[in-house]
Amino acid sequence: MVINVQNLTKAYGKHQVLKGISTTVAKGEVVAIIGPSGSGKSTFLRCLNLLEVPTSGSIVIGNDEITSPKADIARIRQHIGMVFQHFHLFPHMTVLQNITFAPTTVKGVSLEQANKKAMELLEKVGLKDKANVYPSKLSGGQKQRVAIARSLAMEPDIMLFDEPTSALDPEMVKEVLNVIKDLAQSGMTMLIVTHEMKFAREAADTIYFLDQGQLIEATPPQQFFSKPSSERAARFLEQVL
Amino acid sequence: MNKHRLLYVSMLTLVLLMALFGPVGSIAAQEVTGQAAEQTSEQPKKTLIMGTSPDYPPYESVDAKNSGEIIGLDIDIANYILGELGYELKIQSMDFSGLIAALQSGRVDFVMSGMSATEERKQSVDFSEPYYFARNTIVSKAEFGYETLEDLKGKVVGAQLGSIQEAVANEVEGATEVRKLNKIADLIQEINSNRIDAAIVEDAVAIEMTNTSAGLAMNFLPADEADGGYAIAFPKNSPYVAEFNQVIAQMEENGKLDELMQKWFPEAKEADASRGIIDFSVLEGYVPYILKGIGVTLLFTLVSALLGLILGSILSLFKISSIKPLKWFATAYTSVFRGTPLLVQLTLIYYATPQLTGYDIPALLAAGLAFGLNSAAYLSETIRAGIMAVDKGQQEAAMALGIPYSKMMVSIIFPQALRNILPALVNEVVALIKESSLVSVIGVADLMRRADVVRADTFRSFEVLLLVAAIYYVLVLILTSLARALERRLRRGD
Numbered sequence: 022m023v024i025n026v027q028n029l030t031k032a033y034g035k036h037q038v039l040k041g042i043s044t045t046v047a048k049g050e051v052v053a054i055i056g057p058s059g060s061g062k063s064t065f066l067r068c069l070n071l072l073e074v075p076t077s078g079s080i081v082i083g084n085d086e087i088t089s090p091k092a093d094i095a096r097i098r099q100h101i102g103m104v105f106q107h108f109h110l111f112p113h114m115t116v117l118q119n120i121t122f123a124p125t126t127v128k129g130v131s132l133e134q135a136n137k138k139a140m141e142l143l144e145k146v147g148l149k150d151k152a153n154v155y156p157s158k159l160s161g162g163q164k165q166r167v168a169i170a171r172s173l174a175m176e177p178d179i180m181l182f183d184e185p186t187s188a189l190d191p192e193m194v195k196e197v198l199n200v201i202k203d204l205a206q207s208g209m210t211m212l213i214v215t216h217e218m219k220f221a222r223e224a225a226d227t228i229y230f231l232d233q234g235q236l237i238e239a240t241p242p243q244q245f246f247s248k249p250s251s252e253r254a255a256r257f258l259e260q261v262l
Numbered sequence: 263m264n265k266h267r268l269l270y271v272s273m274l275t276l277v278l279l280m281a282l283f284g285p286v287g288s289i290a291a292q293e294v295t296g297q298a299a300e301q302t303s304e305q306p307k308k309t310l311i312m313g314t315s316p317d318y319p320p321y322e323s324v325d326a327k328n329s330g331e332i333i334g335l336d337i338d339i340a341n342y343i344l345g346e347l348g349y350e351l352k353i354q355s356m357d358f359s360g361l362i363a364a365l366q367s368g369r370v371d372f373v374m375s376g377m378s379a380t381e382e383r384k385q386s387v388d389f390s391e392p393y394y395f396a397r398n399t400i401v402s403k404a405e406f407g408y409e410t411l412e413d414l415k416g417k418v419v420g421a422q423l424g425s426i427q428e429a430v431a432n433e434v435e436g437a438t439e440v441r442k443l444n445k446i447a448d449l450i451q452e453i454n455s456n457r458i459d460a461a462i463v464e465d466a467v468a469i470e471m472t473n474t475s476a477g478l479a480m481n482f483l484p485a486d487e488a489d490g491g492y493a494i495a496f497p498k499n500s501p502y503v504a505e506f507n508q509v510i511a512q513m514e515e516n517g518k519l520d521e522l523m524q525k526w527f528p529e530a531k532e533a534d535a536s537r538g539i540i541d542f543s544v545l546e547g548y549v550p551y552i553l554k555g556i557g558v559t560l561l562f563t564l565v566s567a568l569l570g571l572i573l574g575s576i577l578s579l580f581k582i583s584s585i586k587p588l589k590w591f592a593t594a595y596t597s598v599f600r601g602t603p604l605l606v607q608l609t610l611i612y613y614a615t616p617q618l619t620g621y622d623i624p625a626l627l628a629a630g631l632a633f634g635l636n637s638a639a640y641l642s643e644t645i646r647a648g649i650m651a652v653d654k655g656q657q658e659a660a661m662a663l664g665i666p667y668s669k670m671m672v673s674i675i676f677p678q679a680l681r682n683i684l685p686a687l688v689n690e691v692v693a694l695i696k697e698s699s700l701v702s703v704i705g706v707a708d709l710m711r712r713a714d715v716v717r718a719d720t721f722r723s724f725e726v727l728l729l730v731a732a733i734y735y736v737l738v739l740i741l742t743s744l745a746r747a748l749e750r751r752l753r754r755g756d
Binding site: 096097101127 | 653655656658659661662663664665666669673674677678681752
């Protein structure tokens with residue numbers, strides 16, 4: 022077990038976004054998080070690396086209780102990669118610098134080594150020729166692949182994807198999903214918030230269905246997509262499929 | 263996380279202080295105005311520091327055409343007296359209005375600056391016996407040629423601010439108005455523009471005025487020895503007064519004083535009527551002296567811009583910080599420094615620092631501080647806006663990668679914020695270059711100060727003002743084209 026979440030809640034003032042979520046994620050497990058908008062999917066994901074500070078409950082990752090006040094958040098985040106809907110590449114750095122900045126400044130990796138690793142990753146995501154280009158010259162799909170490479174350069178144990186294809190033009194969705202699928206097959210522990218049902222069915226080991234701040238179902242995709250056990254999930258699937 | 267921020271902020275502050283006092287300190291050390299007497303002495307001599315305001319030829323002025331040293335009748339007398347007594351002379355240049363304060367705060371040992379021993383001044387300082395009694399004159403357009411104070415009834419009378427003639431002008435019966443101006447050259451302009459009818463000035467100055475400006479005439483007023491004459495000023499109870507008096511008496515006897523007067527006092531001669539209102543040939547010989555001011559102006563602008571940028575960045579961090587007292591401090595700071603005139607801040611820092619703390623702050627350091635502190639108030643707002651304009655996702659991406667707050671700010675957020683606000687920054691630096699001319703009031707030898715020196719020397723204003731205006735304009739043009747190049751470089755990512 023890599024991630025253990027107990028009774029996680031998050032509220033903004035009186036508005037309760039997460040209403041007590043408990044679950045565990047095993048090492049190498051790929052989880053696709055789906056659900057209607059406003060159900061708390063992104064908030065749940067962002068709690069896992071404390072971009073959102075939980076209101077109550079506990080999250081244990083590996084041996085660290087990250088919700089403990091004594092937790093060294095920056096160190097913990099180094100082990101958790103995150104990919105955002107809007108990429109958030111650093112616009113004043115080249116693709117290569119985007120990828121090498123964190124390893125060299127945070128982990129003290131030599132620039133030479135970081136460059137070598139970055140080129141390997143760029144090759145993996147099919148963008149080796151874009152190493153010295155600035156992000157503004159890239160398409161959305163290319164940007165997202167660079168963002169994935171940037172996260173992987175820190176050699177994380179867990180990867181979080183927050184709607185990685187939602188901001189992309191349709192013809193670019195596939196190139197990004199293929200990269201994520203490859204990553205899933207390599208044994209990386211991943212949680213992916215997505216609206217791509219086909220992708221979720223093919224790539225995920227487990228589907229989390231969230232509604233109104235609650236984890237309604239956590240089941241394998243075959244079972245979820247053929248006969249969901251909750252009525253809410255069934256209604257949701259009717260609408261999106 | 264707050265702990266990290268606090269650490270980061272205090273580190274930045276330390277770096278700032280080092281950056282500030284490192285370079286500025288050494289600049290200030292170079293900025294020794296005036297000149298020392300002969301340095302070749304077998305045994306170490308005691309050095310006395312003399313304060314003077316070198317804008318009053320022939321008593322004291324800057325030899326702008328040659329070495330840029332301070333020369334004049336007062337300097338020669340001081341050199342002679344100190345030579346007789348076996349002291350070394352060091353000259354400190356400052357504004358006339360700051361001389362008494364310099365004596366009182368012990369910055370200088372004595373003052374010679376064509377200063378009259380008035381009753382009012384005797385309250386605060388001691389004087390030697392007078393070494394010269396100037397005679398007052400009326401200078402006016404030759405066609406009017408006013409001869410007596412009675413002639414000035416119903417006229418507008420001018421005099422130099424703070425001079426002994428100002429008091430005489432105040433007592434002209436029936437004068438419509440007494441106008442007090444800073445410089446002799448200003449008085450000439452005002453007479454030529456018919457804004458004042460006549461000016462009351464002392465004889466040596468009047469001769470220079472009529473020598474350089476065709477169409478002006480001078481008439482002596484009856485000598486009045488009650489004003490005490492020009493004397494050397496000392497701090498109260500100074501031990502030097504008696505020995506100085508002895509040498510002055512000796513100089514009067516052996517004719518040395520007369521000899522020096524002969525050397526320095528101008529002879530009346532026919533003014534060159536062919537000179538037009540604007541004639542750039544009067545600047546001949548002065549141009550190198552003025553050009554040297556460019557370095558001072560640029561150095562000063564650079565120091566204050568850097569200080570403003572560093573301090574402004576820290577303040578902007580305070581403003582976006584979640585720690586309330588830091589926020590309050592930054593807001594109060596901006597409010598005060600933006601809400602009071604820069605000239606007031608400059609004068610306060612320069613004159614109050616030595617009296618409150620005993621630290622004799624050099625003029626250039628005081629000016630750099632005042633401008634830097636002031637500029638920081640404006641820049642902190644600009645930088646804050648620049649930071650707010652950076653997409654919040656940038657911060658989240660950096661946090662998710664485990665990049666600490668300080669590194670994120672320095673390498674991710676600030677570069678993007680700076681790019682956003684570059685045009686505003688350039689505006690600020692352009693303003694600084696031009697506002698830097700204010701520092702001439704505390705005697706920093708920048709472009710404007712040098713222009714003032716040349717005005718005092720030539721008794722003409724337009725030519726040198728036009729020259730420095732052109733220099734400032736070229737400086738700003740160069741700066742803006744550099745900024746454009748920088749902006750292109752920063753925008754290469756787009």
